Amino acid sequence: AEFAKTDTINEISNSDVKLNLSNDASDFVLLSEAVPDAILEIRYYSTYNFVGTRIDGYEEPVALLTKEAATALKKVSDDLKKKGYRLKIFDAYRPQKAVNHFMRWALDTNDVAMKKYFYPELEKNVLFPQGYIAEHSGHSRGSTVDLTLFDMNTEKEVDMGGTFDYFGLLSHPDYKNITKEQYNNRMILREAMLNNGFKPL
Numbered sequence: 001a002e003f004a005k006t007d008t009i010n011e012i013s014n015s016d017v018k019l020n021l022s023n024d025a026s027d028f029v030l031l032s033e034a035v036p037d038a039i040l041e042i043r044y045y046s047t048y049n050f051v052g053t054r055i056d057g058y059e060e061p062v063a064l065l066t067k068e069a070a071t072a073l074k075k076v077s078d079d080l081k082k083k084g085y086r087l088k089i090f091d092a093y094r095p096q097k098a099v100n101h102f103m104r105w106a107l108d109t110n111d112v113a114m115k116k117y118f119y120p121e122l123e124k125n126v127l128f129p130q131g132y133i134a135e136h137s138g139h140s141r142g143s144t145v146d147l148t149l150f151d152m153n154t155e156k157e158v159d160m161g162g163t164f165d166y167f168g169l170l171s172h173p174d175y176k177n178i179t180k181e182q183y184n185n186r187m188i189l190r191e192a193m194l195n196n197g198f199k200p201l
């Protein structure tokens with residue numbers, strides 16, 4: 001699921017954030033510090049993503065958000081912790097370099113290495129036009145986060161009836177062909193995010 005903080009005012013879409021925050025005048029914070037209960041699985045730092053390689057600009061497996069978005073996410077995390085869940089974060093701040101990498105990848109029609117996992121029903125040239133990937137992403141403002149729920153009882157990701165960055169109908173919020181339980185799980189995350197000022201994308 002992807003959520004953006006609604007009232008964020010920071011705009012830094014064309015510059016990379018320094019990872020050494022002690023020397024950084026920007027208003028960005030590390031999620032590992034701001035939301036210590038969150039589990040980080042920074043997919044664009046790994047090769048397990050729709051491109052199949054580490055994405056440009058992801059030099060460390062860290063997640064950054066604006067202070068405002070991170071503060072709101074801490075509240076989400078605290079709310080959900082009471083219900084036995086933790087947040088699992090796949091992506092937060094995304095450098096423009098990374099978006100440029102996605103755009104370059106989308107133009108290379110020969111490279112379909114990860115198609116069967118991430119976009120089996122679609123041709124890669126529709127992923128930008130259909131809005132699955134954005135050229136001007138809220139992620140590059142540090143106000144948007146891709147995340148799911150982790151169940152502390154089962155010690156597994158919660159079943160949402162889909163997976164991170166599955167580009168297809170299954171990932172649409174109004175997709176009907178999922179079980180009641182999967183739908184309810186989606187709603188638990190959605191409600192917690194909406195209650196704390198995020199809006200779904």
Ligand SMILES: C[C@@H](N)C(=O)N[C@H](C)C(=O)O
Pocket residue numbers: 002091131132133134135136137138139146165
């Ligand atoms: C690529 C996917 N994780 C994502 O973040 N999509 C939105 C639309 C974006 O690129 O901002």
